[in-house]
Amino acid sequence: MGKGNSMKRTKRRIPRRAAICLVVVAAVVAAVGISACAPKAHPGVPTPSASSPSYVPEANQYGVIEMKDWADQYPNQYATYLENNENAWPEGKVNKLELYPEMITLGKGYGYAKFFTEAGGHSYAMYTVTHNGRVTENTKAQCLACKTPNVHYQVAAEGNDAWKANMYEQVTAYTDGTGDIAQAEGISCANCHENNDPSQLAILRADWKRALGPNADKASLSGEVCGQCHCDYSMDAETGTPTSPYDDLTTMDPDHALQWYDEHNYVDWTYASTGAKMLAVRHSEFEYNYGAGGNHMTRLGYDCADCHMGTQTDANGEAYTSHNWTDPLKNQELIDNNCSTCHKDLKAEVKAVQDEVWTRTSTVGKRCASYVQNLEKAVAAGSLSDDQLSRAQYIQRAAAYYWNSAFAENSKGAHNPDLYRHVLDQAETLLDEGDQILGVTSSADAFVSEYNPDVNTVTFGSDHYYNDQPAETATQDYGTAAAAKYGNQ
Numbered sequence: 001m002g003k004g005n006s007m008k009r010t011k012r013r014i015p016r017r018a019a020i021c022l023v024v025v026a027a028v029v030a031a032v033g034i035s036a037c038a039p040k041a042h043p044g045v046p047t048p049s050a051s052s053p054s055y056v057p058e059a060n061q062y063g064v065i066e067m068k069d070w071a072d073q074y075p076n077q078y079a080t081y082l083e084n085n086e087n088a089w090p091e092g093k094v095n096k097l098e099l100y101p102e103m104i105t106l107g108k109g110y111g112y113a114k115f116f117t118e119a120g121g122h123s124y125a126m127y128t129v130t131h132n133g134r135v136t137e138n139t140k141a142q143c144l145a146c147k148t149p150n151v152h153y154q155v156a157a158e159g160n161d162a163w164k165a166n167m168y169e170q171v172t173a174y175t176d177g178t179g180d181i182a183q184a185e186g187i188s189c190a191n192c193h194e195n196n197d198p199s200q201l202a203i204l205r206a207d208w209k210r211a212l213g214p215n216a217d218k219a220s221l222s223g224e225v226c227g228q229c230h231c232d233y234s235m236d237a238e239t240g241t242p243t244s245p246y247d248d249l250t251t252m253d254p255d256h257a258l259q260w261y262d263e264h265n266y267v268d269w270t271y272a273s274t275g276a277k278m279l280a281v282r283h284s285e286f287e288y289n290y291g292a293g294g295n296h297m298t299r300l301g302y303d304c305a306d307c308h309m310g311t312q313t314d315a316n317g318e319a320y321t322s323h324n325w326t327d328p329l330k331n332q333e334l335i336d337n338n339c340s341t342c343h344k345d346l347k348a349e350v351k352a353v354q355d356e357v358w359t360r361t362s363t364v365g366k367r368c369a370s371y372v373q374n375l376e377k378a379v380a381a382g383s384l385s386d387d388q389l390s391r392a393q394y395i396q397r398a399a400a401y402y403w404n405s406a407f408a409e410n411s412k413g414a415h416n417p418d419l420y421r422h423v424l425d426q427a428e429t430l431l432d433e434g435d436q437i438l439g440v441t442s443s444a445d446a447f448v449s450e451y452n453p454d455v456n457t458v459t460f461g462s463d464h465y466y467n468d469q470p471a472e473t474a475t476q477d478y479g480t481a482a483a484a485k486y487g488n489q
């Protein structure tokens, strides 16, 4: 934020940041060896500015102006968007089911327990959604909500039924019937900017506007555009709409989300062997950065873009924001010019935090899975009263929910170590109560892994693929072929 002069809502936060900076640094300086309070701007790097377009290109059949049509007027942003192709998928991506077998037990009966890898770059979104082991021929267009602006324009024009349309039919339509994924508009300028003017940030998703509620302007628009997709949500059973479990930015945290799901009777699936009504949590990055007052860095005025989209300068000396969404720890220039003014050794700090909270996330997940295995035995033995059973089932739902909130957040603890600690404490308190009911102690050591290398592998697991790509086990070549094909060039 604060980088684009023309970005409407971002400007007024600068004075607030300076004021908070003094307070926060005074409070934490001793604890972390943070050296000084520095302004966020990169020293010596000019501020990106952008002018509105001199002409507006023609929209596609859904009303979306596609990114390739902005390439001539915004060449730097477009060129760096294409660099996302370097973050290929599935090439080099970890099979999380192998690393974290607790997911197989805790997610049993739901898609994430069938197929779960690390994510790829933004330019892969349409590719990954059509080529993975969770989708089937019946998958609905809901899944496109985080992949393309087209579906939001369709819903606006045709109503909520568009969410329930068949995903493959929709995607085929987006490719003009060719099935060539490279022709379908993926995550695009119109997801984060005004369709007619990419120099202005704008929120596209209607449900996200509802979720931010009356206090939306307490966070920056720059972060809120990311939150459209990097947040938790579930599907409304009646309308099929991807729906946020929040009503207000200032109370966006996992405790409120669970309460919201409980009050609205949301159930993602029923756990067959125990009868528990389960919830699946998705990539809750927004909540961990901005929710309920925010973390240290967003309180200092930093946004997702400050850490994940560095500022660059082109051959004419013009500054712009890189649209290659990268890991800040791999952006040495950013660390040297900016982060190092306060963090003596950011990489070591992040590693220390991740070693602690991410390891604990997996331990608590295994303990929760062990509790589920104990409950399974109690249910099979018929040893619980009705009251005990219903409380024990709720404990499975809620404890797994809290573990999943941390597990699905992609920073492995870096974004908000305190919130990770809190949700893991919540899970453990529930599991202590559950152990009392069952009369058996759950623990990570007692968890019996159900990982099966023949089943829980990185296969595409589906006959539904495009461009006659093989629907078989992923290989390096497969990923490279996808990278070459993609890019809207």
Ligand code: HEC
Pocket: 001, 002, 003, 004, 007, 010, 048, 049, 050, 051, 067, 068, 070, 074, 077, 078, 081, 187, 188, 189, 190, 191, 192, 193, 198, 199, 201, 222, 225, 226, 303, 305, 319, 320, 321, 322, 323
């Ligand atoms: C995922 C969200 C997202 C997408 C997709 C996206 N942008 Fe941006 N864009 C941003 C953010 C965030 C900023 C930085 C705003 C800030 O915080 O200062 C930005 C800044 C800009 C700016 C202002 C100048 C600058 O470089 O800071 C322009 C112009 C721009 N984007 C054009 C585009 C174009 C053209 C596309 C499509 C090819 C695009 N953007 C796609 C989020 C996005």
Ligand code: HEC
Pocket: 087, 089, 118, 119, 120, 121, 122, 124, 125, 126, 128, 129, 145, 146, 147, 148, 187, 188, 191, 192, 222, 225, 226, 227, 228, 229, 230, 304, 305, 308, 309, 325, 326, 327, 410
């Ligand atoms: C329209 C939905 C959408 C928006 C808006 C969006 N993202 Fe993403 N983002 C995704 C999806 C989907 C993926 C995973 C892509 C894949 O694997 O197919 C992703 C992946 C990423 C990754 C790479 C993850 C990895 O493990 O390599 C980063 C970093 C990221 N996003 C940051 C941001 C930031 C910062 C913003 C705001 C400027 C933003 N995103 C806005 C949907 C979105």
Ligand code: HEC
Pocket: 223, 226, 227, 230, 285, 286, 287, 289, 290, 297, 298, 302, 303, 304, 305, 306, 307, 308, 326, 327, 328, 329, 350, 410, 411, 412, 414, 415
């Ligand atoms: C203060 C800097 C900072 C801010 C603000 C920030 N992140 Fe991150 N983010 C990080 C760090 C550090 C990591 C961990 C990188 C690693 O593990 O190597 C990370 C990891 C991620 C990842 C995992 C992918 C990857 O490249 O490792 C995603 C996705 C992501 N952030 C998205 C977001 C979104 C979306 C926002 C805003 C809602 C956001 N981040 C705000 C610093 C930040």
Ligand code: HEC
Pocket: 021, 024, 025, 028, 032, 034, 036, 037, 038, 039, 040, 295, 296, 297, 298, 300, 306, 307, 328, 334, 335, 338, 339, 340, 341, 342, 343, 346, 350, 414, 415, 416, 417
């Ligand atoms: C103005 C000083 C300052 C600058 C510059 C700064 N940080 Fe921070 N950062 C802090 C403080 C203070 C904390 C809180 C430390 C704590 O309590 O452990 C923090 C915490 C963090 C955390 C832990 C998550 C959180 O917010 O609690 C991450 C990740 C992080 N910083 C990343 C970055 C990155 C990446 C950059 C450069 C883009 C950066 N920081 C630049 C002061 C700064």
